[in-house]
Amino acid sequence: MEWVFRSELPIYSQLVEKIKLGIVSGELPPGTRLASVRDLAMEAGVNPNTMQRALQELEREGLVFSQRTAGRFVTEDVSVIDTIKRGLARQQIESFRKAMGELGYDREGIIALLKEEE
Secondary structure: OOOOOOOOOOHHHHHHHHHHHHHHHOOOOOOOEOOOHHHHHHHHOOOHHHHHHHHHHHHHHOOEEEEOOOEEEEOOOHHHHHHHHHHHHHHHHHHHHHHHHHOOOOHHHHHHHHHHOO
16 A cells, blocks of 8 residues: 555544545455554554554444454455445545536536546
């Protein structure tokens, strides 16, 4: 995974988003064992406490689970992954619609433009 951070967002939330994208895109398939907090933090160049916070957030969302002595794993519940994926897609669509609206396009205009691009 490539770790590139933007200054306008907290690092932990960017870590959450990056790992989440890895999961929903299939880069981290269901059941995959994640590297240790320390290893992930070193790879990303962040404090282990920051990585720990990000992983706890992913656990809270149900995308990652812990096994006491074995580490953390990507959920095997594909319905959870699909729900998160659809939510992320909706956010992207809304962002796109807003940007296109600022350019003066309405829904029909956006659809027509997309059809031209096929």
